[in-house]
Amino acid sequence: MMRLSWAGLRDRRSLFLGAVLTVCAGVALVQSSLLLLVTAATLDPPAGASPIARMRFAESNEALVAVLAVTLGLAGLLAVFIIASTFAFAVEQRRRELALLRIVGGSRRHLRRLLLGEALLLGVAGTVAGVPTGIAAMAAQAALLHRLGLAPDGFTGRWQGWVVPVSVGTGIVLALAGVLIAARRAARIRPLDALREADEVTSGMTPVRLSLGLIAAAGALVLIGLSPVGGAVGGQAMATSVSVCAVISLSLLGPALAGGLARLLPAGATGPLGLLAVANVRDDARRAASVAAPLVVLTGLLLGQAGAASTFTAAGRAEQRHDTRADLVVEGTGTPLTLPPATGVAATETQVPVALTTGSGDMAYTRITSGLVVDAGAYTRVHPDAGDLTGLRGAVVAAGPGADGFSPGDTVGIRVGDTDLGRLPVVAAVPQRIGGGASVLLPAGLLTAGQLADAPWRSFVTLAPGAGHDDVADAVPGSATLVGVEQWLRQDGAARTSSSNAVLVAVMGLGALYALIGVVNSVVITVGARRREFAAARTAGLTRAQVVRTAVTESALVTGFGLLLGGTAAAGTLLAALITTGAVSGRPTLDLPWTLAGAVVGCGFLITAATSVLASRAATRERPVTLLAARE
Amino acid sequence: MINTLPSTLAPAISVRGLSRTYGNGPTMVRAADGIDIDFPPGTWTAVMGPSGSGKSTLLHCAAGLERVDAGRVMLGDTDLTTLDDDELAVLRRTRIGFVFQSFNLIGSLTAAQNVALPLRLQGRRPRRTEITDALAAVGLSDRARSKPRQLSGGQQQRVSVARAMVTRPEVLFADEPTGALDTGSARGVLDLLRSTVEGGQTIVMVTHDPVAAARADAVVFLRDGRIVDRLVTPGVREVTDRLVALER
Ligand SMILES: Nc1ncnc2c1ncn2[C@@H]1O[C@H](COP(=O)(O)OP(=O)(O)OP(=O)(O)O)[C@@H](O)[C@H]1O
Numbered sequence: 001m002m003r004l005s006w007a008g009l010r011d012r013r014s015l016f017l018g019a020v021l022t023v024c025a026g027v028a029l030v031q032s033s034l035l036l037l038v039t040a041a042t043l044d045p046p047a048g049a050s051p052i053a054r055m056r057f058a059e060s061n062e063a064l065v066a067v068l069a070v071t072l073g074l075a076g077l078l079a080v081f082i083i084a085s086t087f088a089f090a091v092e093q094r095r096r097e098l099a100l101l102r103i104v105g106g107s108r109r110h111l112r113r114l115l116l117g118e119a120l121l122l123g124v125a126g127t128v129a130g131v132p133t134g135i136a137a138m139a140a141q142a143a144l145l146h147r148l149g150l151a152p153d154g155f156t157g158r159w160q161g162w163v164v165p166v167s168v169g170t171g172i173v174l175a176l177a178g179v180l181i182a183a184r185r186a187a188r189i190r191p192l193d194a195l196r197e198a199d200e201v202t203s204g205m206t207p208v209r210l211s212l213g214l215i216a217a218a219g220a221l222v223l224i225g226l227s228p229v230g231g232a233v234g235g236q237a238m239a240t241s242v243s244v245c246a247v248i249s250l251s252l253l254g255p256a257l258a259g260g261l262a263r264l265l266p267a268g269a270t271g272p273l274g275l276l277a278v279a280n281v282r283d284d285a286r287r288a289a290s291v292a293a294p295l296v297v298l299t300g301l302l303l304g305q306a307g308a309a310s311t312f313t314a315a316g317r318a319e320q321r322h323d324t325r326a327d328l329v330v331e332g333t334g335t336p337l338t339l340p341p342a343t344g345v346a347a348t349e350t351q352v353p354v355a356l357t358t359g360s361g362d363m364a365y366t367r368i369t370s371g372l373v374v375d376a377g378a379y380t381r382v383h384p385d386a387g388d389l390t391g392l393r394g395a396v397v398a399a400g401p402g403a404d405g406f407s408p409g410d411t412v413g414i415r416v417g418d419t420d421l422g423r424l425p426v427v428a429a430v431p432q433r434i435g436g437g438a439s440v441l442l443p444a445g446l447l448t449a450g451q452l453a454d455a456p457w458r459s460f461v462t463l464a465p466g467a468g469h470d471d472v473a474d475a476v477p478g479s480a481t482l483v484g485v486e487q488w489l490r491q492d493g494a495a496r497t498s499s500s501n502a503v504l505v506a507v508m509g510l511g512a513l514y515a516l517i518g519v520v521n522s523v524v525i526t527v528g529a530r531r532r533e534f535a536a537a538r539t540a541g542l543t544r545a546q547v548v549r550t551a552v553t554e555s556a557l558v559t560g561f562g563l564l565l566g567g568t569a570a571a572g573t574l575l576a577a578l579i580t581t582g583a584v585s586g587r588p589t590l591d592l593p594w595t596l597a598g599a600v601v602g603c604g605f606l607i608t609a610a611t612s613v614l615a616s617r618a619a620t621r622e623r624p625v626t627l628l629a630a631r632e
Numbered sequence: 633m634i635n636t637l638p639s640t641l642a643p644a645i646s647v648r649g650l651s652r653t654y655g656n657g658p659t660m661v662r663a664a665d666g667i668d669i670d671f672p673p674g675t676w677t678a679v680m681g682p683s684g685s686g687k688s689t690l691l692h693c694a695a696g697l698e699r700v701d702a703g704r705v706m707l708g709d710t711d712l713t714t715l716d717d718d719e720l721a722v723l724r725r726t727r728i729g730f731v732f733q734s735f736n737l738i739g740s741l742t743a744a745q746n747v748a749l750p751l752r753l754q755g756r757r758p759r760r761t762e763i764t765d766a767l768a769a770v771g772l773s774d775r776a777r778s779k780p781r782q783l784s785g786g787q788q789q790r791v792s793v794a795r796a797m798v799t800r801p802e803v804l805f806a807d808e809p810t811g812a813l814d815t816g817s818a819r820g821v822l823d824l825l826r827s828t829v830e831g832g833q834t835i836v837m838v839t840h841d842p843v844a845a846a847r848a849d850a851v852v853f854l855r856d857g858r859i860v861d862r863l864v865t866p867g868v869r870e871v872t873d874r875l876v877a878l879e880r
């Protein structure tokens with residue numbers, strides 16, 4: 001069997017090269033994300049840093065860890081999807097050969113062993129290439145994170161020996177799993193199928209596939225339904241997860257949907273080549289669905305994540321604008337602003353990292369988050385939505401706009417630097433914000449001036465009648481900046497957008513590249529598997545150029561299908577984002593990443609078209625008689 | 633009428649009351665409609681009839697490749713209609729051989745590897761001489777290392793015959809084995825089949841070609857899924873006449 005596996009491998013180079021490439025890239029991506037995550041999670045603050053500085057480091061590091069955790073999750077999801085679907089697809093392409101084996105007496109077990117043997121060889125080859133590729137990917141990813149401002153200076157992934165078995169497991173187990181699913185079906189092939197020129201066209205839907213697809217669809221719908229009650233944090237998490245569920249569901253249900261959609265295509269309206277292309281897609285909707293699967297994943301996840309990011313950022317900008325009442329904004333560190341009463345009043349908010357402990361006993365959980373030291377009266381004047389903060393005085397705290405997991409009535413442990421303030425009651429809560437913000441509000445006076453010595457602060461200035469910008473400027477300390485509120489809102493909005501973009505690029509960048517490899521791969525594999533069909537078309541009188549044109553038309557149809565399903569998955573996330581923003585801030589918001597969507601659609605068509613031109617030219621290089629002569 | 637050659641031996645394959653329909657409602661086709669026939673051991677039977685008369689269906693059912701709706705198919709003492717998929721697979725790699733119009737070789741394997749395949753599937757390591765002998769028997773000793781695409785149609789078909797014969801099957805089934813070959817190559821394959829029959833092989837062969845049929849020991853004629861005529865030790869003229877009569 002192994003010998004047969006090997007012979008099979010040598011003979012279908014493009015098919016198997018594609019499979020090895022997907023394993024290699026998948027292993028590299030997972031390995032690199034995992035190593036970076038572990039490195040970030042165990043990163044130590046610079047030596048000699050003050051307790052507060054250590055906490056600040058930990059705070060920004062937690063953000064990095066969160067980004068990397070999502071990156072790893074998506075990398076794993078993509079690897080599972082793309083490796084499993086490529087391998088399943090590779091098996092699908094070989095029905096005829098498998099039926100032949102059945103005719104000469106191969107049992108189902110033989111077929112399964114053959115396919116698993118091949119998967120093992122390919123998985124091993126892909127992993128062996130993937131581990132060193134992963135090291136290169138790790139350097140690239142670390143550099144990217146640093147450039148995006150998400151990772152500290154000198155951040156590089158640390159190689160760990162234990163990752164090798166993990167990578168081996170990822171590559172080989174995923175390859176075997178993909179084949180195992182397809183092999184069960186393929187082994188059921190009847191020997192007589194080898195005698196039919198064309199495969200029996202099956203719907204491609206199995207009961208298991210259908211039920212998994214429907215479960216995932218139900219999951220997406222439940223997430224959409226729950227998003228209004230999830231609050232700012234939960235709602236955003238649910239909204240971004242909708243497209244993940246929807247992508248899984250739509251790629252599983254793809255064959256059924258492709259069959260339905262293909263019937264809507266106009267038959268015969270577009271000349272003989274169009275007719276042939278449409279007929280091919282209709283006749284084998286299942287193949288169309290397999291080719292489209294990586295594109296569905298790419299479009300659904302990329303546009304879903306990007307749409308959620310830009311919508312939530314837009315909502316954050318709108319909240320900020322809606323909930324800030326001031327004329328000028330001063331920002332600095334250290335000594336805060338003091339204004340003469342004749343100039344105006346300054347509401348100062350000082351930012352400190354806080355170790356926040358929620359729950360108690362065994363359930364106690366401590367994380368580093370941001371706290372804001374405020375004067376309750378001044379805070380409510382600047383942020384009129386904040387509600388009643390009169391109780392925020394003395395040894396108490398309030399839940400801030402970014403609070404998650406505690407509410408008024410709870411007590412929480414607070415530590416700032418090495419000062420432990422003990423357990424403090426939560427006396428109030430300001431409304432949660434989509435754009436987040438501090439987790440806790442601390443009343444002014446809870447911390448000493450020494451503890452706030454290097455802390456960054458922001459003062460919202462309301463001018464006294466007759467006073468102007470210049471009067472405030474005189475009072476602003478040298479290192480601080482003073483801007484009008486309009487300009488500050490613009491700057492703040494731009495900063496939010498750019499950091500949300502940075503996270504998106506970090507999380508989706510390499511993943512999107514990987515999914516793109518999957519897209520190109522599936523086109524190359526299908527086109528390569530159709531050499532005989534192309535040869536037959538040419539003997540029927542088509543020129544080589546016409547064959548190529550038919551293949552390109554087909555791949556455009558399939559691309560359209562993939563983009564449609566991916567777009568649908570992304571739309572699910574956008575719907576949930578719309579509902580969430582409405583529920584949290586009262587202003588339903590939608591911000592579509594049109595440029596990105598346009599680029600995805602354009603590149604999708606362009607890349608699949610270019611790939612199918614190259615692949616179909618390669619597949620028609622030999623003269624048709626040569627191919628038809630060997631009657632397998 | 634039980635269609636059988638005069639023979640004292642128990643049949644190699646015995647078909648009783650075989651029926652197979654395809655489709656249902658207005659599109660229903662009775663591809664086999666109560667066929668009874670015995671194929672005695674060591675004889676070569678040709679199956680003829682107009683296109684769509686059920687020849688391939690009979691062959692596939694008799695070989696256990698196709699499910700039957702009614703009837704029995706006995707290979708020796710084994711009733712093929714009661715076997716499950718795995719048992720049929722074992723049967724195909726031990727007691728039955730196939731040759732088809734399209735040569736059905738595996739393109740990635742050499743001629744020798746293709747021939748060795750059924751033996752490997754039996755889980756044994758074929759002796760080198762087994763393979764070279766099988767290839768020599770079909771006159772292809774020098775092409776053992778060639779891939780199917782490097783062989784002519786006639787050569788590919790001879791490799792198929794070698795592959796079918798290498799397990800020394802009780803019955804060899806052939807569906808239009810010369811259908812895709814020119815006269816010369818066809819004669820080569822028919823000579824090959826004749827020589828195996830002389831060596832005691834049982835062959836059931838579907839063909840459209842009266843010349844091929846005339847090489848068999850007996851010809852049965854099918855129409856609309858029923859056996860309508862038969863000839864023993866046929867001549868080309870006779871076969872052609874009966875066919876013409878059938879198609880009228
Ligand atoms: N898988 C199938 N599904 C539906 N109908 C079938 C199938 N296989 C055969 N038939 C029908 O059964 C009838 C007999 O077919 P069969 O292939 O046995 O004919 P044949 O005698 O071998 O014809 P030919 O000489 O053209 O090969 C035909 O009408 C055919 O259309």
Ligand SMILES: [Mg+2]
Pocket residue numbers: 687688689
């Ligand atoms: Mg036939």
